Amino acid sequence: MKLSTIIITYNEARNIERCIRSVQKVSDEVVILDSFSTDRTPDICRSLGVRFEQRVYRNQIDQKNHVLALAAHDHVLSLDGDEALSEELADSILHEKENGFPNHAYLLNRLSFYCGKWIRHGDWYPDWKLRLWNKQRANWSGVNPHDKVFPEKGINPQKLKGDLFHFTFATxxxxxxxxxxxxxxxxxxxxxxxxxxxxxxxxxxxxxxxxxxxxxxxxxxxxxxxxxxxxxxxxxxxxxxxxxxxxxxxxxxxxxx
Structure with a gap:
């Protein structure tokens, strides 16, 4: 069973290398859809051997559905450029992959690093996000700018062990x-x-x-x-x-x- 990792970016030079390297051991391809970054994001992505595409940004949901369509494989892992898999989460994904992704959708628990501190309470943690799924069975929707993956009726997403690190605001x-x-x-x-x-x-x-x-x-x-x-x-x-x-x-x- 193969897995495409899909990522949208705009001026993520501070984070994108960490993001890409964190998914390499679980991914058969990494697809970046960039909104014409003006920093070093394109150079960093190309140096790491990913598939790199650029497209004018219209809105969050439109951009994420477009990169979803670019994925070569049915099973996709969707990250933002300022996110990265923990080792434990990468191992959890790899385990599911080796077993043929028995579930159609998976929830990842996002842990945010904010102004120099990991945030572990409030609405920010636990923060379960559906980020791994069979693209034939779910799609991006919601109200911009707050996108969300909606699976087909009857699908109960499975929670995976480990954290999805989210490197939010420095200031x-x-x-x-x-x-x-x-x-x-x-x-x-x-x-x-x-x-x-x-x-x-x-x-x-x-x-x-x-x-x-x-x-x-x-x-x-x-x-x-x-x-x-x-x-x-x-x-x-x-x-x-x-x-x-x-x-x-x-x-x-x-x-x-």
Whole structure:
């Protein structure tokens, strides 16, 4: 049984070599779909002998489904450029591969390294992601920018031992910039799907996030880092609804003329 590893990249020179090397022992091919990086990402990828393609980035789900279509084999392992397999997880995948992937889909537990610290509480851990599957039985979907793999009905994904390392933000400002970007994308996605602004959602969703993730799931146990994470999670939820309201007003004004 053969396995394709598929990865999308944009300016991942800091992480991509680690990512590629972590999957080499489990992969029969590694396919990179790059969004015309301006750093050394292309050079690093080509030097490691992977299949390297470039394509204009439209949105997260579109890009991931495109690289999925490029995979030569039915069984695929999907990573982002800032992720890497732990040795234990690589061994778990190899075991399933040697047994012919008896399950159609597998969940990997993502462990994030954030501003110099491994985050082990809140919504960030455990963080099970469906990243290994038979591409004939599942596909990428969701609401941009938050992509998700949806398997066919009746498939119960199996959890694998080991962690999927996620090397997130080196600084608080990097995280804050992404939150603002994602809030903008989410608001535009809501508008395109005709989702209406509701004041109660703008107020309650950040509060719900605080109670659920920071208190009930123990985000506070990650100390200052946990507080930074929850503060920005609340900010993203607030900003996306605020921006949705602005976009709907602009859309209404355009229609009026």
């Amino acid at each position: 608080y400002s990097e995280h804050e910039n992404q939150v603002k970007k994602y809030a903008e994308i989410s608001a535009a996605s809501y508008l395109s799907r005709r989702r209406k602004f509701a004041l109660f959602r703008m107020i309650l969703s950040p509060i719900t996030c605080l109670v659920k993730s920071y208190l009930f799931k123990g985000g506070f146990l990650d100390g200052q880092h946990g507080w930074q994470i929850i503060k920005l999670a609340m900010m993203e939820k607030y900003l996306k609804y605020k921006r949705l309201r602005q976009l709907q007003k602009e859309d209404t004004n355009r229609r009026a003329f």
